[in-house]
Amino acid sequence: MDDYFLPSHKPVLLKEVxxxxxxxxxxxxxxxxxxxAGHTIEIIKAIAPTGKLxxxxxxSQALSTATRVLKNYSDNVTLIKDNFANVGxxxxxxxxxxxxxxFLDLGLSLDQIERSGRGFSYIRDEKLDMRFDPEASKRxxxxxxxxxxxxxxxxxxxxxxxxxxxxxxRNIVEYRRFKKIESTGExxxxxxxxxxxxxxxxxxxxxxxxxxAIRIEVNEELENLEKALEEGxxxxxxxxxxxxxxxxxxxxxxxxxxxxxxxxxxxCPPGLPVCACGAEKKAEIITKKVVTPSMEELQExxxxxxxxxxxxxxx
Ligand SMILES: C[S@@+](CC[C@H](N)C(=O)[O-])C[C@H]1O[C@@H](n2cnc3c(N)ncnc32)[C@H](O)[C@@H]1O
Numbered sequence: 519m520d521d522y523f524l525p526s527h528k529p530v531l532l533k534e535v536x537x538x539x540x541x542x543x544x545x546x547x548x549x550x551x552x553x554x555a556g557h558t559i560e561i562i563k564a565i566a567p568t569g570k571l572x573x574x575x576x577x578s579q580a581l582s583t584a585t586r587v588l589k590n591y592s593d594n595v596t597l598i599k600d601n602f603a604n605v606g607x608x609x610x611x612x613x614x615x616x617x618x619x620x621f622l623d624l625g626l627s628l629d630q631i632e633r634s635g636r637g638f639s640y641i642r643d644e645k646l647d648m649r650f651d652p653e654a655s656k657r658x659x660x661x662x663x664x665x666x667x668x669x670x671x672x673x674x675x676x677x678x679x680x681x682x683x684x685x686x687x688r689n690i691v692e693y694r695r696f697k698k699i700e701s702t703g704e705x706x707x708x709x710x711x712x713x714x715x716x717x718x719x720x721x722x723x724x725x726x727x728x729x730x731a732i733r734i735e736v737n738e739e740l741e742n743l744e745k746a747l748e749e750g751x752x753x754x755x756x757x758x759x760x761x762x763x764x765x766x767x768x769x770x771x772x773x774x775x776x777x778x779x780x781x782x783x784x785x786c787p788p789g790l791p792v793c794a795c796g797a798e799k800k801a802e803i804i805t806k807k808v809v810t811p812s813m814e815e816l817q818e819x820x821x822x823x824x825x826x827x828x829x830x831x832x833x
Contacts, residue, residue, distance in 0.1 A: 527629055528824040529556030531669045532808050535562065535621065536560060538761045538829035542744075544568040545618040548609065548753075550602025550746060551575060553627040555584040558832050561621070562591045572617075573597045574608065575735075576651035577630065601651075603745040609753055621748040624769050626650065626733075628821055638733065641723035643703035648729075648736045658732050662699050664818055667691045677768065678731030685712040686728055702729075729765065745770060747776045751801070754832045759804075761829045770808070770826050777803055801830040 529535075535557055539547070541564035549558055550573040562571050573588075573595055575581055581597050588595050594691040600608055602622060609617065631638045636647040637658055648658040665673070667687045674683035689712045690699065697707055709725040710718060718724045734740060747760070754760060760777075779785070782799030807825040816823060 527554040527556050528819045528822075529560070530623065530819070530825045531809065531811060531815070531827050532557060532560060535761055535763070538562060538804065538827065539619045539621060539759050540568075540808075540831075541565055541619065543698045545570075546614060546616070547571045547619040547621065548605055548617045548750065549573045549621045550605065550750075551621075551623045552580045552584045553623065554580070554629060555587040555781060557621065557623060558584060558595075559587055559591075559617075562588065562594050566591060566594050571595050571606065572612065572614070574600050574602050574605075576601055576654075577634075578652070579634070580627075582617055599651075601742060602680060603742040603749070605666065605746055606749040606753060615753070615754055616755040617760070618755055618758045619749075620754055620758070621762075621833060622743075622746065623763045624739075625765045637702045638729075640723055640729050642704050643701050646699065646702060646705065648733045650737050654737075655734050658702070658736050659698075661732055661735055662690060662705060663694060673735050674731045676731070677734040678689060678727035678729075679767075680727040680731065680811075681715045682717070688712075705729075734768070740772060742766060743772050744776070747773065751776075751832065756832050758832050759829060760801075760832070761827065763825050765824045765826075770828075773828050774808075777801070777828055779804055780830055781833075799833060801832050802829050803828075805829045 536833045542560060543565060545565040547561055547565060549571060552558055552573045558571060558573055573584055578599050581599055584597055596606060598614060626638060635644055637644040638648055646658040646662055670687035670690060674680040674686055680686065686709050689708050691709055693699060706725045709728050713724050736781060750760060762773045764773055780801035781803050782797050784793045784795055784797040786793050788796045805828050811822040811825055
């Protein structure tokens with residue numbers, strides 16, 4: 519497969535990312551989601567010639583595209599195939615104790631959806647895969663063909679907020695009694711048949727939520743995000759910024775809650791006479807309101823529609 523990350527991809531909320539990272543020449547920045555290096559190149563321009571960016575992605579195609587896009591800045595970048603949840607270990611191996619900025623642009627890129635052939639899209643008929651890292655062991659095929667009905671139901675409900683989770687899970691297990699589910703096309707048909715016709719197209723494509731749920735499960739997206747925020751915050755220098763773009767409510771909820779905890783918000787049940795949760799102010803939230811794409815960006819890049827950016831500064 520040729521490189522499917524195209525440098526022509528439009529980075530989402532680019533101006534805002536650069537603004538909230540508050541970049542200075544010489545900064546050390548960790549970026550956990552290189553993709554087509556759309557944000558990366560602009561970050562590097564702002565920290566060069568003395569700054570350093572550590573860029574990570576699970577998809578080796580992202581690293582080869584980034585290597586090409588960033589060829590004139592090779593002294594300023596270190597590119598690593600790894601999980602952003604391992605930010606602590608990655609920096610330790612590089613001998614870096616603290617960073618000035620931490621950036622994540624979550625989820626997957628349009629390039630991966632449209633050209634990776636890994637079954638991320640419910641519109642194409644491809645193999646059930648959905649791994650960001652093609653070498654990882656858990657694939658969508660494993661989830662769909664091997665998980666028990668109860669676990670499937672829970673995933674569709676929790677990670678897809680799918681109202682018809684029970685029916686979809688039951689129909690998948692029923693189908694499996696006769697034949698393995700090999701392709702995204704087969705899965706889409708099962709999902710469609712599980713949703714009553716009058717409800718089928720009410721919330722976008724009928725398979726959208728089930729696909730999101732399976733992708734989250736395959737790539738352990740929510741666990742990785744929680745770990746990355748904890749670890750990333752630990753290695754952030756005082757005055758350093760953490761900026762995260764999320765694309766669905768489950769991710770955004772985690773970012774919002776973590777940032778709120780870092781900012782010292784008490785999470786004790788109401789009515790306690792004194793705080794017992796140990797809340798301590800370790801950061802300032804600098805996006806008092808969540809930041810979303812401008813009308814202009816939405817017109818230029820409709821795919822940015824669901825993006826939400828939040829940022830904090832470590833005190
Ligand atoms: C939305 S894209 C990034 C696009 C990039 N900002 C750009 O403008 O070109 C997200 C990228 O994060 C990667 N990714 C997702 N989860 C990851 C994880 N846990 N660790 C490392 N990379 C991850 C995906 O493979 C994908 O390339």
